[in-house]
């Protein structure tokens with residue numbers, strides 16, 4: 001019996017050479033324990049050095065290797081060939097982002113949005129370092145921990161139809177990041193993040209499709225973060241309108 | 249150099265995956281619910297306009313087409329309610345200490361409340 | 377090329393060390409404009425993969441002297457003791473600073489910082505955020521850096537050369553990946569924070585980007601690489617992929633057993649097996665000893681044989697699901713995904729794997745290299761606190777302490793605004809652009825493939841410079857590396873385009889790795905003693921009379937020139953390394 005093989009159909013686009021993208025098929029050895037990224041590395045090393053893509057950690061934590069695999073946003077280092085074998089695997093760059101080249105997308109917009117939500121600890125008064133750490137109980141850590149697990153892989157953006165139709169939408173990961181700081185007992189900056197969150201392109205653009213949460217490899221649950229932000233923002237609004245003297 | 253390539257979003261995007269399709273379906277249910285509300289408003293208006301108007305409207309509602317519509321609207325409302333209830337655990341995060349109250353319990357409370365209220369309404373309507 | 381970007385300070389690298397350096401520089405002098413140049417977006421830097429923790433004295437049962445002691449004996453007395461003292465003193469401050477910036481450290485019930493035991497440490501002092509410490513640390517630093525408007529970033533710019541003019545480092549040349557353009561970035565000071573070089577080996581915990589670029593750039597600029605022969609093997613990597621199973625698994629109580637279910641470490645001077653986890657003993661011994669014990673077990677035929685080499689078992693089952701889920705959830709996830717087993721119910725197959733470079737760019741205690749204007753910090757540098765063997769959880773802290781130090785010192789230098797030789801810099805950058813074009817892009821001859829040469833290099837490194845070394849195998853490795861160096865010019869790329877040419881980057885990385893690999897092999901050949909991670913079967917003793925010294929490797933067109941520098945000994949005279957008792 002010949003050694004088993006598997007076919008990859010890979011999206012190719014080169015800004016210096018093509019106007020439009022095309023797909024190229026590669027037949028490569030099939031290995032049970034290979035992830036899609038191993039297959040792509042095999043192609044790069046042995047068949048076609050021109051294929052461009054990003055990767056580094058190969059253990060699902062650096063967030064660079066997100067791709068559409070058979071139409072679903074996945075980390076290519078965590079998607080095993082055996083999930084698809086013997087059928088061909090179709091690999092495309094993450095949906096909803098402009099393509100720089102082949103499987104490499106442009107993430108300027110995403111980086112800009114991360115910055116927009118002021119993702120750092122904001123305090124009215126800094127305690128001097130010599131006074132030691134801010135106290136935070138395990139329960140208080142648990143209150144925001146989930147939202148701090150985001151690896152910025154952007155699979156959630158690739159899964160979000162709202163972002164597809166309205167690229168100005170702040171989007172799942174950025175909102176989850178805002179929530180991460182808002183829910184941190186050490187932080188006092190929620191009002192500074194509110195302007196961006198409840199702006200025209202903020203949380204209210206979300207129509208609760210929920211696919212971001214399904215796509216997220218880190219169980220961050222960005223959909224939940226967005227809905228909680230909506231709830232908190234609504235409560236704030238009522239407080240402001242009904243109790244204008246409330247001082248917040 | 250042609251620069252970064254922007255892939256077009258086809259107008260059929262919501263047919264490409266089950267989740268998007270179900271999402272569109274949920275959005276679509278609002279149309280039925282809205283139509284049902286309009287019928288209800290007309291009912292109130294007719295009731296106000298006198299017995300004859302009211303009864304002819306009731307006859308109109310009894311027509312097979314209208315019954316079919318109501319069955320569909322009921323299904324849509326149920327679908328919307330169920331999907332919505334299933335989403336509530338995402339919005340409502342209740343913590344007991346470091347542990348989050350599990351999603352099925354939060355959704356379960358919604359369903360329980362739903363059953364209680366429905367039973368109450370049924371009791372009021374069917375009693376008389 | 378006509379654009380020059382000018383900054384006061386350029387930090388090359390956006391990992392823990394680079395981000396910390398940049399923030400320290402702008403905080404030291406808010407008027408300075410600081411640029412971070414990184415070949416990947418900062419949050420992709422390999423700091424992200426660190427799992428176990430960061431060490432600093434914080435608990436009342438601990439003391440600075442204990443941390444110093446552990447670090448120095450861990451280093452097999454090759455660490456500079458003045459540097460270790462500075463490190464241990466500043467470590468708590470740095471980790472509290474991270475806490476104030478929002479790092480989600482794990483806590484005690486009363487809200488204070490929690491610590492866990494780590495290998496080679498006599499007292500538990502490793503701060504952790506479950507088992508994704510590097511990830512949280514990196515994202516906290518990155519997000520905090522966004523707050524400073526004077527920090528400008530060049531993401532996905534690949535540094536190829538340091539620019540030295542008038543005896544000072546005045547900038548770098550870098551390729552902007554998106555456009556493929558070669559650009560000149562000028563500065564008053566450059567801080568190299570480019571990380572380690574694990575990728576010179578075939579089997580490593582290191583990600584694809586750890587190719588020793590900064591080490592090689594400094595080496596080419598005439599700066600020596602220090603202690604390069606000391607390469608740390610981590611005892612517990614997953615066979616096949618080399619993915620790390622953190623030492624925290626043992627810190628929390630995991631045990632290592634051979635195929636007979638026997639805790640074999642007791643046979644190698646690591647102490648009686650009960651009770652565990654016991655600090656500085658058995659599974660919590662230092663990494664060099666544990667990896668060496670594995671080799672002996674294999675020779676005795678007491679390890680398992682697998683398709684990816686021999687392995688032993690790391691057993692955490694007795695910790696129970698609850699503890700595994702709260703303390704080491706990532707271990708469970710990784711073992712499940714990449715080894716197909718659930719550690720709650722089955723032991724994890726593990727084997728030693730190349731993990732960390734103790735050596736690096738030679739710097740002093742403030743991060744300054746011998747080349748004025750050039751600083752280095754983090755894994756790329758060697759200050760040295762790690763000596764012949766790094767203790768787990770010391771290096772994240774090292775990135776912070778010495779990143780900050782380098783940032784502050786570079787800021788002081790940059791504020792003096794030394795004159796810049798713009799015309800000369802531009803000429804150098806033009807030459808560099810032509811070199812890259814001529815060697816790789818506009819060349820149609822040659823038949824060597826990047827991947828093939830790289831595979832030969834990594835194989836040679838594994839064969840000659842592994843856990844145990846001897847003269848014959850080292851010489852052979854040196855010869856192979858020389859031959860690869862000679863073949864390198866015949867590399868022919870499939871990809872001749874500009875935009876996002878990752879094959880070109882891979883070729884440049886290989887070029888750098890060959891330099892680093894040669895420095896490792898030749899430094900190892902010259903050190904005819906055994907110390908820490910450098911074990912010579914032909915010279916099995918530590919030799920303090922001849923080798924209580926740092927190796928300095930200087931680049932020449934032929935083999936590296938090897939020189940030595942005395943280790944700084946202050947209060948801790950060399951003694952025998954004792955564990956297990």
Ligand SMILES: Cc1cc2nc3c(=O)[nH]c(=O)nc-3n(C[C@H](O)[C@H](O)[C@H](O)COP(=O)(O)OP(=O)(O)OC[C@H]3O[C@@H](n4cnc5c(N)ncnc54)[C@H](O)[C@@H]3O)c2cc1C
Pocket residue numbers: 388389390391392393394413414415416417418421422423424425426427428429430431509510533534535536569570571572581582583585586589590620622731732753754755756768769770771772773775
């Ligand atoms: C799997 C794993 C687990 C670990 N666990 C621990 C632990 O628990 N505790 C501990 O203390 N240590 C641990 N370590 C070691 C520690 O993580 C590293 O030593 C440390 O993170 C190195 O940080 P750095 O900032 O020096 O480099 P890195 O984080 O590797 O960053 C290097 C930076 O330099 C940039 N760069 C490199 N070359 C170029 C170039 N040519 N041009 C432009 N930019 C360039 C990269 O883009 C990157 O931003 C671990 C290491 C590994 C691999």
Ligand code: SF4
Pocket residue numbers: 149150151152153154155156157172173176212215216217218219220221222
């Ligand atoms: S929220 Fe999840 S899917 Fe989105 S970027 Fe973060 S880790 Fe990725």
Ligand code: FES
Pocket residue numbers: 055056057058059060061062063064065066075076077078
């Ligand atoms: S390569 Fe890092 S997440 Fe896949």
